[in-house]
Amino acid sequence: MQAIQSSSLRPSPLDPLFLKKTTPQLFTNVKPLLRPNKKQQLPFISSSSTPTREKDPKKRVVITGMGLVSVFGNDVDVYYDKLLSGESGITLIDRFDASKFPTRFGGQIRGFKADGYIDGKNDRRLDDSLRYCIIDKTRAGVLVGTGMGGLTVFSDGVQALIEKGHRKITPFFIPYAITNMGSALLAIDVGFMGPNYSISTACATSNYCFYAAANHIRRGEADLMIAGGTEAAIIPIGLGGFVACRALSQRNDDPQTASRPWDKDRDGFVMGEGAGVLVMESLEHAMKRGAPIIAEYLGGAVNCDAYHMTDPRADGLGVSSCILSSLEDAGVSPEEVNYINAHATSTIVGDLAEVNAIKKVFKNTSEIKINATKSMIGHCLGAAGGLEAIATVKAITTGWLHPSINQFNPEPSVEFDTVANKKQQHEINVETPNISQTSRSHRPADGNRLTTGDIRVTSSALLCTRMHELYRILSKL
Secondary structure (H helix, E strand, C coil), X not given: CCCCCCCCCCCCCCCHHHCCCCXXXXXXXXXXXXXXXXXXXXXCCCCCCCCCCCCCCCCCEEEEEEXXXXXXXXXXXXXXXXXXXXXXXXXXXXXXXXXXXXXXXEECCCCCCCCCCCCHHHHHHCCHHHHHHHCCHHHCCCEEECCCCCHXXXXXXXXXXXXXXXXXXCCCHHHHHCCCHHHHHHHHHHCCCCCCCCCCCHHHHHHHHHHHHHHHHHCCCCCEEEEEEEECCCCHHHHHHHHHCCCECCCCCCHHHCCCCCECCCCCECEECEEEEEEEEEHHHHHHCCCCCCEEEEEEEEEECCCCCCCCCCCCHHHHHHHHHHHHHHCCCHHHEEEEECCCCCCHHHHHHHHHHHHHHCCCHHHCEEECCHHHHCECHHHHHHHHHHHHHHHHHHCEECCECCCCCECCCCCCECCECCCEECCCCEECCEEECECCCCCCCEECEXXXXXXXXXXEEEEXXXXXXXXXXXXXX
């Protein structure tokens, strides 16, 4: 979303690359890890530095489970198979009458069933953002965020107040509208009594949750955390709000080609919804309980470019400094990264700002492949990082990258292999999912997962790869 200009806002004179440690999120190919010596830490990583990774199994964070609710259903393997096939989940909205909106399509979830997970009485009360979260209760945890909260419950409460007065507002209005209720209900359901809260940082929400959850484990405050994001904003007020920001594509005649990151003819992002969570735990705990180790989280970082409420820096400096901080935290050199699951929201400004940021960090673009999950499922806001983290892990474990569909007229400045329109086999060393908070008028923006222009809060993640290598390493510990 690129507008909401203000004469009172000025570019920050500070260069984020020279700020003390900020903080993206990371997962990667697993090798014996050592943490950097704090006295030797630099504010950024250079190719001449020798990064070291964590070696203590109490502080190494692994992923042992994944769960989701998506436009392609609730099964992780089915979800990734649909992505690999290049299938678009974008359709015309039929949940409500959208005929008067300039945008009438999105990644709407249909046929969702909570049977067996939520009792009938509570199912009637819950907001969809909470339902989507609870379906993952077998993998559920206590750090699940949302960008918009219980938007349906909030909208219905306001309507009841206006039309019928305060006595007709449901007593569940406040509990089910607040953002932390997803984490709270999960904890109540599974009996988890460790750290429990939510984070709401727009499109960066899920990655913030992964970062915070990993740090709880690293600090010894928890052995296991379930973290991710959930969102259900495809309702009239949600759609109307983004329309007012002029952030959405208006390609109503062909919804399935509307989300087209890095294409010259992109005209905004496409709304999506769902939930994605990861089970994260210390390596030591996972090995003790014999849990299947899917990938390893190496490190992360979060920051703010302190530039503008909605517009991103065109040079991507806020994002690039965050990526560098996350690489440092992970003990990974830029040369080790050969795959990026990009934020790539299909916004005019954001897509290129993200690419500029990536170029600042990774000099040899010929060695890196990037792809855009949002080209098929739309922008799931607070759940985007969760759903894309799962796609990232599946890319690592299967060796196949899903395509970025709708690549018809590519931007020449995007000097990367974007896995255009067809899946590719690829041996991943270290992966970096980028994500940044977004907002803007005139198309969207999300930072390092940056959309057309925003970078407000940035986080990046590197995921580990190839679990057969991890198992080999673990056997030698």
